[in-house]
Amino acid sequence: MRxxxxxxxxxxxxxxxxxLERADHDIVRxxxxxxxxxxxxxxxxxxxxxxxxxxxxxxxxxxxxxxTLAFFGTTTRNLLAAExxxxxxxxxxxxxxxxxRVDGGAHYAGKREQQRLxxxxxxxxxxxxxxxFHDFAAMVASWSEHDGVAEIAPLLVRPIAPADVADVxxxxxxxxxxxRYVDVVGPDPQDLVDMARRTxxxxxxxxxxxxxxxxxxxxxxxxxxxxxGEDARVAPTTFEAWLAExx
Numbered sequence: 001m002r003x004x005x006x007x008x009x010x011x012x013x014x015x016x017x018x019x020l021e022r023a024d025h026d027i028v029r030x031x032x033x034x035x036x037x038x039x040x041x042x043x044x045x046x047x048x049x050x051x052x053x054x055x056x057x058x059x060x061x062x063x064x065x066x067x068t069l070a071f072f073g074t075t076t077r078n079l080l081a082a083e084x085x086x087x088x089x090x091x092x093x094x095x096x097x098x099x100x101r102v103d104g105g106a107h108y109a110g111k112r113e114q115q116r117l118x119x120x121x122x123x124x125x126x127x128x129x130x131x132x133f134h135d136f137a138a139m140v141a142s143w144s145e146h147d148g149v150a151e152i153a154p155l156l157v158r159p160i161a162p163a164d165v166a167d168v169x170x171x172x173x174x175x176x177x178x179x180r181y182v183d184v185v186g187p188d189p190q191d192l193v194d195m196a197r198r199t200x201x202x203x204x205x206x207x208x209x210x211x212x213x214x215x216x217x218x219x220x221x222x223x224x225x226x227x228x229g230e231d232a233r234v235a236p237t238t239f240e241a242w243l244a245e246x247x
Contacts, residue, residue, distance in 0.1 A: 003173055004028040004051045004088075006038065006079060007058035012094065012133075015166035016055055023170055030054075038075035044082040053090035053173045054083055054123075060110050068110035076114050080121040091123040092173045094165070097131045097158070097183045098226040105216045124177035128169060131160045131185040131228065134242040137195035140217075141209060151210045153217035155192040157226050158185035161242055164235035183228035187238050195239065202246035 003020055007013040008029035020027050028047050030036045036043035038058065048054070056079060060071040083091060095115055099108040118125045136159060141150040168184050193211045200207055213219045 001052040001174060002026040002028065002050050004030050004048055004054045006030040006054060006056045006075075009033055010057065010059055012057045012162050012165060015163050016057055016169050019163075019166045019170035020055075020173075023174065025170075025174070038078055039071070041078040041082065044078060045085060048082050048086040048088060051083075051086055051088050053092065054079065054088055055092045055094070055169055055173050056114075057094045057169070060107065062110075063106060065106040065109055068106040069113050072110035072114045073117065076117045080117065080123055084122040088123055090173060090175075090177050091118060091121070091125045092169060093118050093125065093127045094169060095127050095129045097129045097185060097228050099129075102221050102225050104221060126172055126178045126181050128165075128172055128181045129183050130165045130168075131158045131183070132226070133162050133165075134159045134186070134195075134237075134239055135199065137190075137192045138199040138203070138205075140192065141196040141200070141207065143216075144214075145207055148206065149208045149210060150196075151212045151214060152193055152196050153213055153221065154211045155217060155221055155226055156189055156224060157192060157195075158187075158189050158228055158232075159195065159239050160184065160186040160235050161237035164237050168233065168235070181233075183232040185228045185232050185234060187234055187236070189227060190239055198243055199246060202243050204247075 003025050005017050008017050009031040017027050030047050036047045060068045062068045062071050095111055141152045144151045
């Protein structure tokens, strides 16, 4: 198949391209570095010519809610319109487990807008909700770190390896559109505070963590809000296995 990957140069995009190449698909990399601008639509028609399917793993550089909504809204509309013109038969969107159950700040709002546009759009679709990546906890802690102290919310998640997500995306995009796919998660539930502590220890980074709810992750996200449904697809790589590679 000829498959376009939007966001091909990012972390998950690079892994998805690799997974698709292992399956001998013809890959089109959709990114600014390849001459395609999703915000303006420049280069999109040429990139999608002859494409059978598209995987969208783009991420927003914006942090404010209005800017994030504008980014995801514009890029998704442009992508879907170009897909319709090119006769693309399957649009696959990477989303996040649990975002329909909680507001969750700017990024979650943007992802929900993406989902809404895809579901209402002209191209047959599959939405793949995946859990947070294994490095998510340490990344969140780093956002607030100052003078050796960082705040982090005690979220419960089922973290997953990005490579495992890429494998699922490569499998799904090669098949028929399935609507909303099952939640894709890691093997075990983890607490974000403990994950950040263990990750920083493995990396030799000293920081005192302060568990707290914030405007980014409020108490409405406590409990099982970000945990998967009973029919979730469980990926093989454990947090411990990933952690062993962090030293």
